[in-house]
Amino acid sequence: MIKRLLGLKPSRAEKAADRPDVILHIGSPKSGSSAIQRFCLNNRRQLLQRGYYYPEHNLDKNNVSGGHTRVANPLGKNSVEKARAVFARALEDARAKHACLLLSAEAFYFQHEALLALTNGLKVQVVCFIRNPVEYFLANHNQGIKRHMGTRRLNELLPALVSRPANHLTGKPLLAWAEGVGDENCVFLPYKAPVSGGELIEAQFLRALGWADAEVEAATRDLPGMTNRSYVKSALELKRLLNTVLDELPLRSVREVDWCLQGFSDRTLNETGYSIADLPESVAATLADKLLSQMEGVVERFPQLQDIAQLPPAEAPGQGATSNLDLQAPLSALMAEVPNVIEQIREVATDQRNNGRQDYAFCKLLDLLGIDFEEPKGLAGLALKQREVLSGDKLETADCLREMALLLERQNLLNDAQFAIDQALKHRPTGQGIQTIKARIDSALNPE
Template structure:
């Protein structure tokens, strides 16, 4: 085992800073390579050239093999689908040429898989000593962030109170979710981290570097921004109303809605310092003061945490040795 490449498979979960980590791994790829850590090019989809690469193509290849539906736009092209057959082999070739001893792969869509898919992942990585890196987030905060994201990208226009009744992703039942990975890879090979300020060591990137046993150098943390930061809650309110209008009244196609929402996100970004953006945000702030329809109520947060309480306690006890069952610290201090 000691002669095997150590491969860190980062699987998310969603809304735990995955894009920020992938941005870091992409822009610092050459520096990490010099330290013996490979972030492979094989299997990646370049969502933002030179800025953010994710190994979604490896995940899609497994979904394709298992006949699991894929929503990625290029999947509709037969020529692109045909490349999936060799994607894992391309990864193996790149790893074999790597002179270092460590490899990092990252795609949060790996968290979609149940037992059959996880077994296929292990089969494809059988020549490596695999460690599964997982970040989890307090479920009420996950829902608020997930809702904001869906509104932000233009695919949801209803209020948040209806949103939380419509779906319960399997991966936020963290204990059950981890059990599947544990059965295949073993508990000793799961590196579990909590996406919570109080529990991240030296911020998200510093925490991730510790998780993959990278000797931290503070120079690596310079000039790295968080990706996917949300607009203000007033802007989310505006975008929800806008989505509702264009989805229910104007019947615009999804690609057109995406382009419109992308322009809106740029205009409503907190980082956009232009005068027109500041003016636009100030107007929105005045017009949309009532944000109750896009923010979870205190009681909803309590109810959500109650639903997951037993599940979370098991994770705290079995993975962190916390006999009091406290997985998330913030909820205890409210």
Template sequence: MLLNYKAVEVTRYKKVIISLPNSGSDKFIKLTTKYSQRRIDLDEFAAPNLCSNESSVPTAESIGLYICEPSSRLASAYLDACKKDAFKQTFEEFYSDTMRIEESIAFTRKVDTDEVAFIGCEDLVVKSLLLSQAWLKSQLSKIPYGELFQVVPATIVSDKDKENIRTLYAKEYELYNDSKMIFSSHWNEYQAKNKLSVAPNKTVVIHLGPPKTGTSAIQAWLSRNSDQLLEKKIYYPPHGADKNGVSSGNFSDLISFDTENRGYFDYNKTKQLIDELNSSDYQTLLLSSEHFYYYLLWLFTFLDDARFIFYIRHPIAVLESGYHQGVKRHMKTEKFATPTSISFSNLKVISRISTEINANVEYRFFDEKLFDGGSLHSDFSACFSDFISAPTNERRLNTQYSAGALILMRMVNGFGDKFLRTELDFWLQRDSETQPNFSLIPPDKIDNLQIKLMQEADKLKQCTPNINGTKLDTLLEQYKHLNYYTNDESTEDFNRVLLKLRQSSPLLVSSILSQCRTADDIENFELLKKGFGVKGSSLKYIQIANWFLKFRYGLKKLISRYFQ
């Protein structure tokens, strides 16, 4: 008989998860309910809140079981208990407690795996979330990796502890192993049923980015040469780009948005694209978008015949580039702060997901000394047996700001509207292309960050299939710290930017001053007025200039939309 529940009335529409404490079911329920595309009722019943109330037993199709490797579950429970001031037990005393052992035995006696419709496993949380879509009859939207892979404290389980726990919790291990076998069977059935099969003579190659690894440059190059790619039987679907050449690539070919504007993997749209490939004369479907990185769960599961290209960049460079992106695209106004530690965060995510799902990932390295052929384009070409020629003297796209541009954009983010931020960004990006890159991190902070990265790299080499450990070491060892700008040097470049902007775009200068004054940002207004060299007698025209520039901007958008 399946275990029963204490004084809980369960409707035929509600589903429940049963589990032992600290099995991870609370996180699983939070993710499925928060990111489901429709409202679902999913409750948790964890031991010991169980009793023999026959009237409250839900139907089998409404019940899910969530399991966790017993020693990991007990370690998690122990760490929670340690947060209480009065708690003094050792870990061995904790897991040897008679009541805790009896709770585990009682749970295993009441659970019948043949009478549950769903089994989830904390050790395989990615697969569990995907399997839950069928059970809950609701697709999941994009799940932030920070919520999916939370920081796990260092393990406290010794080999002796593991041996003791296996003896004391033998029944729980029996349930755990039986459940994992059923889980594996469910997963194989799910993947076989939903797999988007590619014809034997066809290939799908998906460039995942991730962000800050030259994705825009690759996409601009591929778009310009789409006809030459077709001659080589490679289909790269067309996509748009802004006037600086920056785009989201083929994102919309696989991803859609629900009524709440949440992105989700569009299975039907993807199936149509694969069907078109299978019936076409093309041999390869090539897709590229750095935003695909956020949908790895679905891409790896449904397109398991595909080959995925992923670039690894030095985390310090990613950190600094990400800060620039935050200022450029996400209205960041805060000054940069050097962290005490840093991580291969993107690599850790894809390593974990690809290992669990067994995806075919080709790891490349975003570094001039590690590029095959000496450039990003030639390195990307090396991923294919026959590809278009790499360009020479390619214009940099989506460049980082110069030091002065960064200061100005942070300032404008505090008062400027979308129109102003967009126009200023275009101008600053073009100006920054002519300036040398620089670092926001003082030289004396680099060594400590490098040591921690090398320690992390050693661990990643052990758990990441297909990664070139030698190149990963080289990426770290040969890292060249860019020239660090002092406050005085940054201020000097800021004044250069203001002077050049005044000379090349007086209307944009007027718009900046107008919106700054309207926002009552007196300190920045006086600073900008002085830097631009605008006299008091000219200020009466800045509002008119701002209106005119907005009108011209709106007219250009209207005309471009009309002639699309």
């Protein structure tokens, strides 16, 4: 401490004495974790030379990883002893190398209770980058489409978001981590993507570990290209449409689609992913009102996060329409790289079309794939006469079922109409009107 006050450089032994037993990089999600993990994995030797032991983990073909999921995944499944065994081996290896154990996984962000129990008795430091909660919400929505088969548009998610707390989006887990390890052992920093003018996340991470500027500059001078970039808009919209059928394909095929679209997005530098600037002003305002106010307690405790607790200025609001996206570009990439998967998609889509599927996103996919289909007909509502019947004082079950059958018939849902009229006939076997309707529906389903 005296040397620091005098401006003298501490010795290697003094640095080691100050170093924690374990450093946990906990994300947060969608805040550059893949880039940090790729860097650490590719620079394990250099990290070890500086006193940090980073255990190996896998990368996929696009250099994306979940980090140290061998600890995080068992904790997520409540297999604590399995996680404890993996952690203990890693800690033993670190100690054998006289190094601090450095672990990274976005899943850790939500696992404070389990990890605090796992590291009980150890000196722990927690490093976390956190982004603007509105950006985080957008990134979550994109990730739902990208990796979790989502098909819903953003506006479909807003009512649910506005109606409940959003602790994970607004940094509330940071408070739990700080309570567990102490504020002095927390390095919580705002995340700003490099495409928005932020510093390289790898450089920020090394500074969080205490590296000097010269060391950081040397270590990050020749970094490879962007890691796990958000899907560009065309790739994301194509994936949303593909998700209408991908759940019927083998998991390997689904992963190949993701790998291909990720590679396409990483290469397509003239197109961006969705951002706050793409939100209609009213939607952005709704999200900001809901989310930013929930960050007050976090910012009060960690003032360095103030910048992300406000809505950044949108240079071009409301540019998020998908009608002018060129979906043929990412589709062409899929056809060139995974033609067998495209053929599987076409087969599943054709089969679902033949079985009567007509929802809008699915029909858009059929059109994109060049598969012929009948355009959905507008759905008819209740006729005035039906409203009068259904509001009558003498209404019976057979009447309700008959009117349901008529409505379904007008909507061309003939199998459902047949089912409803059959039920009506059970309740009124001698009803001539019901018999006439049944004969007409049966004839439409089984023309001679």
